[in-house]
Amino acid sequence: MKIGDQVRFLSEVGGGRVSGFQGKNIVLVEDEDGFEIPMLMQDVVVVGNEDYDIGKVNTLERKKPLSGSPQQSREQEEPEEKPVTFKPKPLERREGERLNLYLSFLPDEVKEISTTGFESYLVNDSNYYMQVSLLSAEGASWRLRFCGVLEPNSKLFVEAFDRSQVNDLEHLCIQAIAWKQDKPFSLKPAITTELRLNLTKFYKLHVFCSNEFFNEPNWTEDIIRDDKPVRSAWSIQDS
Numbered sequence: 001m002k003i004g005d006q007v008r009f010l011s012e013v014g015g016g017r018v019s020g021f022q023g024k025n026i027v028l029v030e031d032e033d034g035f036e037i038p039m040l041m042q043d044v045v046v047v048g049n050e051d052y053d054i055g056k057v058n059t060l061e062r063k064k065p066l067s068g069s070p071q072q073s074r075e076q077e078e079p080e081e082k083p084v085t086f087k088p089k090p091l092e093r094r095e096g097e098r099l100n101l102y103l104s105f106l107p108d109e110v111k112e113i114s115t116t117g118f119e120s121y122l123v124n125d126s127n128y129y130m131q132v133s134l135l136s137a138e139g140a141s142w143r144l145r146f147c148g149v150l151e152p153n154s155k156l157f158v159e160a161f162d163r164s165q166v167n168d169l170e171h172l173c174i175q176a177i178a179w180k181q182d183k184p185f186s187l188k189p190a191i192t193t194e195l196r197l198n199l200t201k202f203y204k205l206h207v208f209c210s211n212e213f214f215n216e217p218n219w220t221e222d223i224i225r226d227d228k229p230v231r232s233a234w235s236i237q238d239s
Contacts (some may be wrong), residue, residue: 001027004162007044010149015047034215095128096153099178099188101224102213103134103195104155105202110217117162123213123220124150127190128178134158152180155213166202171195174223193229194222 001007001018007029009204015138016031029037100199102123109116124130133145146158161168172195178188201207208217222230 001041001046005046008047009039009044015044019097035212035219064139078193092127092152096125097186098126098226099128099130099176099191100222100226101130101132101150101174101176102212102220103158103172103174103223104207104218106214106216107208107219110205113208114131114203115163117160118166118202119160120158121155121214122146122150122158123155124211125153126178128180128185131177133136133175135173135175136175138169142173163202166199169197170199172197176224185215188227191224191229193223193231195223195231197221 003018003020005018006015007018007027009029014031014037016029016037018027019036020028020031022028022038025041026038027041029039029044031037102125104121104123106121107116108118108120122132122134124132129152130150132146132148132150133144135142135144137143148156150156164210173192174195175190175192177190179185207219210217210219213220224230
C-alpha cells in the first residue's frame with residue numbers, strides 16, 4: 001500500500017485515495033470530499049479503478065420557500081442526497097470527548113453573493129450523538145426550523161433558503177442533548193443557547209471560505225466549543 005492507491009474500507013461503506021500514513025498502523029484516506037480519514041491498515045484494502053460507494057443519507061425535507069420566490073421551483077424536485085460523515089465512525093478521537101457544534105451557511109453561487117440563495121448545515125465535531133433543535137425568533141415567540149439527530153463526527157443538511165428569508169435568521173436558538181450509544185460515557189448537560197447573526201455577512205464575499213468540514217466556501221459559526229456554549233447562553237441545569 002502506497003500514497004495514491006485507491007482503497008475501500010472493510011468495516012464500513014466508503015473508501016478513497018491514500019494520502020499519507022501515521023506511524024506503522026494508521027493510513028490516511030482522502031475521500032471524494034477531500035477529507036482525510038485515519039483508518040487502521042487492517043481495515044482497508046487496495047482496489048483497482050472500480051467505483052466505491054461513499055455513505056450518504058437522504059436529507060430531511062427542505063423548508064418550503066416563500067410563495068412566488070425563485071427557490072420554489074427548485075424545492076419541487078426530490079431532495080438530493082447529502083454526505084454527512086466526515087470522520088470515521090470506528091475511531092473515536094481524544095479531542096472528540098468534548099462537545100463541539102457549528103452552524104454553517106453555504107451559498108449556491110458564491111460569485112453572485114448579493115443575490116444567491118443558501119443552504120445551512122449543522123456540524124457535530126465530537127464523539128457523541130446530538131439531538132439538536134434549531135429555532136428562529138418571531139417577535140416574542142419562536143418557530144422550529146429543524147429538529148434531528150446528528151451522528152458523531154458528522155454534518156447534516158438543515159434547510160435551503162433564498163435571499164428574501166435571510167432576515168428570519170437574525171435571532172436563533174439552539175438546544176442540544178448529547179449521548180453515546182451502547183457504551184459508557186461522561187454525562188453532558190443539556191444546553192440551550194441563543195445566537196444573533198450579523199446578517200451583513202451574507203453579503204460579504206470574504207466571509208465565505210473553505211474549512212475542515214467543507215471544501216466549498218462557507219460561513220461557519222461556533223455554537224458549542226469544548227462543552228460550553230460560545231454565545232450568551234444558559235444551561236437547562238442552571239435554570
